Amino acid sequence: MTEFDFPAPPASRPLWLITLADLALLLVGFLVLVQAMGAERRPALIDSLRAEFGAATPLARAAPTSVPSPIMPVAAAALRFAPGSAQPIDPDPDLARWAKAALADPRMRLSIQAATDGSAADVDPVTHSPVVLAADRARAAAALIGPTAADRLTLSTATAPGQRRAVVSLVFSGEPRRKSP
Template sequence: MSDDFFPIVPPGRPIWLVTLADLALLLVGFFVLLQANQRLDKEALATGLREGFGITERVADPMPVAVAAMGDFAPGSSILPQSAAAISQWARSAASDPRVRLRLSGAVDGTAADVDPETGSGTILAADRARAVAVALVAAGAVSADRLTITTDPVPGRRAVTLTIGFDGKRP
């Protein structure tokens, strides 16, 4: 091979200069972001993001404060196993602060017998159990319906409804 095979390339920029330019651009971008966030209305931004993703209602889990449960449901049934008087009294005293929310989480034990008789779904039975306790609490006047959230426990455990009192933190 001859020297003509390898052409002489004029010297270019050193690689460290390209890396330095990338770093400088990232630093400028970071300072622009900091400057833009000084006058940012965080609630408006959060509302805009929620609307952009099609979320109409803000649902945040409140900080848990106290927990109670109503257990011993019959397999495949959402009928309350005992009177709701004790759990209603607990919910009434715990939810006396208007900043407190009540979350009812229904659960099933995971066996084939503990499913909704019409659909064969354990999740529907768990939701029905939580709904039955919620109806009993609202009927007893323990808490208003707009302060209740009904969920289902995704992990099978016991045939129960867990009531969690959570502090929402917003002033009434």
Template sequence: MSDDELLADEAPARALWLMTLADLALLLVGFFVLLQANQQLDPRALAAGLAEGFGAEAPAAMPVASYGVAGFAPGSATPPGTPAGLAAWARAELRDPRVSLTVTGATDGTAADVDPRSRSATLLAADRARAVAAALASAGVPDARLGLATAVRPGRRQVLVTLAFAGEQGKKP
């Protein structure tokens, strides 16, 4: 008997389509389990659990748009004049309860662009963010929806106001 005849006599133990069908059925069961878990849990807790399971960090708010205030003098936290359009933009965008604003103060990282009292770039960046946030609050932007952050960005003495989609607030399924 030749090798070709031996191979022709052997039939596969399972049909290939049956294994593919079993894989698809398991994926479908997993999908339905995920849907059921989504109905039982807070969506943020579910996302955090999935991220933890895959060894990733939980997703933060998704940035959508930004508005910059530039032109700060080195070592100064005094805004060069907050654009009137910034306050109007912020008020209009915050009408949607699912969004939040983050005011990020930045320094350029040079020795001249530091807080004059403490010689700290991070404190100067925080002071810049607070100054712009205070200007927004005095223009009628709800300060409870403003977050503050700092950054060192080479070549940039600015404050960046970022609009982010934060999801449904206080709503549980």
């Protein structure tokens, strides 16, 4: 018997393709399981997964008043404030130049997220409202930027423990909408 007497092996798929398909099915099965668990049990699952992957603390649940993060932040600059004040401590003199250069790309926007720390001292002196003070901080940051970003600027306010700040984020917003002819 010679080597030419053996039948040719049947054509088959590469091994990596079978492994990739198995992995995709496992992922789909996991996502179906998570979806079937219900919203009330999902946070416990997320915390246990984080613990298994070595996270030191469980995922902090965002309060409805927490500072929302931009969809896709690209770069950011922060301004700090004294308690009860809407005047920035050491404002960045290059903030307006940075914003103008960043907004040269029409796909970019600026998002200003201002926050108060939630303490009794960090409120607007006239209205005693933390929301009004956070809005004043956002407007102060917008004033430092100037009219460069007037049509591509989003302001938001929040109460975030220990954070008397305004964060100016450069956000990728995608291609601008085209006007139909």
